[in-house]
Amino acid sequence: MSTVRAKKHLGQHFLNDKNAAEKIVNALTPSVGFDTVLEVGPGMGVLSDFLLQNTAYQTWLIDVDEESINFLADKYPQLENRLIHGDFLTLDFATLFGPRIAVIGNFPYNISSQILFKILDERDRVVQMTGMFQKEVAERCVAKPGNKEYGILSVFLQTYYDVQYLFTVKAGAFNPPPKVLSGVIKMTRNTRESLDCNEKLFWRVVKAGFNQRRKTLRNALSAVLPKERMSDNPLYELRAERLSVENFMELTREVEPAL
Numbered sequence: 133m134s135t136v137r138a139k140k141h142l143g144q145h146f147l148n149d150k151n152a153a154e155k156i157v158n159a160l161t162p163s164v165g166f167d168t169v170l171e172v173g174p175g176m177g178v179l180s181d182f183l184l185q186n187t188a189y190q191t192w193l194i195d196v197d198e199e200s201i202n203f204l205a206d207k208y209p210q211l212e213n214r215l216i217h218g219d220f221l222t223l224d225f226a227t228l229f230g231p232r233i234a235v236i237g238n239f240p241y242n243i244s245s246q247i248l249f250k251i252l253d254e255r256d257r258v259v260q261m262t263g264m265f266q267k268e269v270a271e272r273c274v275a276k277p278g279n280k281e282y283g284i285l286s287v288f289l290q291t292y293y294d295v296q297y298l299f300t301v302k303a304g305a306f307n308p309p310p311k312v313l314s315g316v317i318k319m320t321r322n323t324r325e326s327l328d329c330n331e332k333l334f335w336r337v338v339k340a341g342f343n344q345r346r347k348t349l350r351n352a353l354s355a356v357l358p359k360e361r362m363s364d365n366p367l368y369e370l371r372a373e374r375l376s377v378e379n380f381m382e383l384t385r386e387v388e389p390a391l
Contacts, residue, residue, distance in 0.1 A: 136176050136203050138308055142196065143240030146175045147264070149305035152316075156236065157182035159262040159298055159318050162189055165232050166259050172220045172237035172247065175200055177207055179236060184208065189234070194220050221246055225254050234260040241266045241310065248273070248285060251319075255292045259321045262298070270297060270315025282373050284342045288335070291327070291377050293319035329384040337384050341372030349375075349383070361390040 138144040147153055157179055160169065167189050174180045174193045183191040193208075194216040195201050201217040208215065216223070221243070225233070235258055239247050244265045251258050265273070268281075273289050274297045275281035289295050298316040303309040327334055336356055344352040350359060350368040362368055367375060367383055375383070 134203065136197070136200050138175075139197065143242035144173070144175060144197070145238075145241070145306040145308060145310045147178050147238045147301075147305060148307050149301065150178065152299075152301050152305055153178045154182050155299065156238075156262055156264065156316055157186070159316070160189075160234055160236065160260060161320070162186075162234075164259055164320055166234045168192065168229055168233045170194060170220075170229070170233060170235050172235060172263075173197075173200075173240055174204060175238070177204055179238065180204070180208065183236070184210075190214070192216065192228075194218055194223065196220075221250050223250075225257050229257065231257060232259050233257055234262075236262050238264045241269070241312075244269045245285060248289065252288055252292065255321065261293075261319045262316065264301060264314050264316045266310075267300060267313040267315040270317045273297075273317050273319075277374055277376050277379075280373070283345070284339060287338050287342075287377060287380060289319060291334075292322060292324060294322050295319045327381060327384075329381045330388050333388055334381060334384040337387060338372070338380050341375070341380070345372050347371070353383075353387070357387050357390055362386075363390075 138146055169183055169189045170192045171179055171183060173195055180193060192214040193204060196219050198217060204215055235251060251261055272281045272283060272285055274295050275286045296318045298318055301314040337353060340356050341349050341352050348369050348371060350362060363386055365386060367379055
């Protein structure tokens with residue numbers, strides 16, 4: 133069987149460390165209630181080999197790279213229509229999958245944030261994700277208030293998921309080796325079915341706060357609510373990076389009736 137050439141424009145770095153691959157797959161916990169796993173960017177199938185050994189779930193693969201798809205179709209003829217040649221970012225989950233699914237992958241580093249926001253868009257369906265990102269991105273996902281890595285992505289992911297940093301993978305585990313370290317994270321959907329505030333406004337408040345993260349929220353949120361309508365809540369005197377998810381929900385509840 134031939135091999136697949138890693139393509140720079142697709143951000144491909146194929147994992148060739150089988151121990152790391154097995155650990156990523158074993159981090160999935162079907163006991164949280166999914167029966168389908170979608171692997172994003174399988175490349176030559178180092179994760180897929182382990183996924184397909186597990187009968188607790190049905191494995192699907194999606195890759196935008198036609199060369200990878202042809203290679204995987206030869207390697208795993210049993211997949212048939214569960215091997216998708218397409219773009220994860222535009223995938224219609226509702227037509228393909230049931231109500232509870234897990235996502236896994238050695239994700240292309242050049243579209244990491246878009247992948248995570250796609251998972252957020254599908255948060256009512258994606259109950260778990262385990263995957264590898266550039267270490268900086270992985271650290272941003274788990275960052276806590278007061279940490280310089282803490283930002284929009286940290287808040288939104290931690291609003292809907294319990295996020296854990298699992299382990300670091302060195303550049304030598306890949307072909308070709310990236311110029312950065314990689315980090316594996318696991319996200320499990322929390323019990324928060326709806327927010328204790330206006331959800332659309334919550335997203336606006338968080339984005340506005342971090343879009344001017346060097347300013348206090350009294351200044352940063354003036355694009356959402358004029359300053360003269362803001363209360364004397366001390367949270368307004370802080371920068372966005374100091375606020376927890378609950379703090380942002382509290383501010384959203386305050387802002388809504390004043391709009």
